Amino acid sequence: MIWRVIFAMLLVATVTLLGIGSRGRGEVRSVPRAAFTSNAEAAAHQDSSHEGNADRGQELFLLGNLACRACHSLKPGDDRESAPSLFGIGSRATREEIERSILEPSAEFAPGYKNVTIFLLGTEEALSGRLLIDSADYVIVQDYAGDEIRIERSKIKTIEVGISDMPNGLTQYLTPQQFADLVAFLMALTTSQEY
């Protein structure tokens, strides 16, 4: 019950911020960037009343100016420096996880793409890179030169998690329907679907 109220409040706030009510009167829709908080954005987009259309989502992904393809491949095994391949994403992630990946890229990281800075005990030294392996005894970090470095846990003071290389707000100008279409397209990218 309470979450419904919170959701409704966020939705009203978002609608007000977006000026959706004034669109019909032909006013220019100008949206200050700061008006978007990830929660309000999520509330506006994750409206379950919108059934996504995967074909329209494919058009958005392939032809739209969303920049997804600048970083992501859709081919199997084509994980790049810039981003993991989205091949099979519909088989390994739920709809909620996919939505979250887009709306809050830094909330969770695809395996091997977590940006970290590791501070070592007894020294001012720190090492930044991507966390490739995170085991009980040691971690393996790929530094920005591409070298893989193994560090024993016993030598680590702290591990700070940074932000994702995937920018926030990429889909903020999509309508809720377009966002649902984009997610439906990604959901349809199963391991038997090759591009």
Ligand code: HEC
């Ligand atoms: C500047 C590069 C960049 C752009 C542009 C970009 N992404 Fe990403 N994306 C990443 C990186 C890096 C990751 C892995 C780190 C993370 O999970 O945040 C990622 C992760 C993801 C994931 C989770 C993948 C997994 O295997 O868990 C999804 C889904 C995704 N992106 C969708 C999109 C969509 C849709 C767009 C376009 C609206 C987009 N990305 C644009 C870099 C990018």
